[in-house]
Amino acid sequence: MQTKQTIAIIGANGNMGSAIAKAIAKGPYRLLLKGNDQSALEALVQGIKSRNASADVEAAVCTTEASWEADIIILAIPFEAEKAIAAQIKEVANQKIVISIANPLNGNYNGLVTPPDTSAAEELQKLLPGSKVIKAFNTTFAADFSTPVIDGKQVDAFIAGNEEEALQTVSEIVATAGFHPIVAGDLTVSRTLENMQLLLIQLGMKYNYNWLAGWKILHN
């Protein structure tokens, strides 16, 4: 595919949003970055372009407009913010891939705020019934994006969703970011994926992984 896909990253000022933007700017994508700090966004754009002059990236001023222009939307926002952002993009994101990266952690990092029979991704799908919600980038820390190979092994990144073609498209984005994409299952598998990150955060704090850790499935 040589026709550039436009990806809007909403929440591009955050750790995860900016890490994703830097990591996928080298791919065949045009990036529209939206965040709540315009000067920080401009600096992020300049930073990406200084490392890669051919990167097609710009700062956006409006979530709705950027999502209207986009083919794919990445919501790099906390679970609590999903409702408000979903209302802004619902119409313009119809039929589009919307990537949910959120982990609905509670304030003490010892549990999730979502009931066990749902997940942040499934809740987002309810808010955006016309969109193709895909869970991705939730089991990787922001630091992993600059170091997707840890201890000599390429970190796995799990993807969940209900649409075959959309899963394929998101797998390509994940691979562009440097991770090994694994399609884990339909959107309900997001429950497991979000709990996996809860465990990784807990272990990271307990054993001091310093936020550079990831999952790797060992298999023959």
Next chain:
Amino acid sequence: MYELFFRKFNEKISLTEEEETLVKQYLTPKKLRKKQYLLQEGDICKSIAFVEKGALRAYSVDEKGNEHIIQFGLEGWLISDLYSFLSNEPATYNIDAIEDAELVLISKSAHEELLRKLPKYETFTRLNITGAYLAMQKRLTSIISSTLEERYMGFINLYPNIVQRVPQHMIASYMGLTPETLSRVRQKMIRK
């Protein structure tokens, strides 16, 4: 966002409110800026675009790098590489925006589901494809048998106001003429 789309749809075959809601579920709103591609040659054309606002063109590029415009897509028009869309073969056309544009896209999967779910959509599609076929026959006949003046008049009738919106070299490319020849044709017509 879908205003013109549904106006044109209803002109062909009228939809109830419920049917309009159903169709809306399958539409992808998309904005394209001037010079951006909707489709590049070699990719498979995965959606049909309806132009709500702005202007697009579909063109092929020959071995020497010359562009040959096949079709313009102005407000109310559909534009795609229909051959690629229907056959799943790589596209031979490029489609890009010659003005900032607002589009309504119908993806292949949405198109197929709508065909299954709504007989009126099938009628809409038949009328569109029939229209495209007639237009193509007209264009073909005009290229092989009309005078340049007749062809230019035909072009102006097909795309009213386009002369103010599109650079002359693109019109020349659409007609298969050099810009100089097109300019001579226009001068001759003005003198008449």
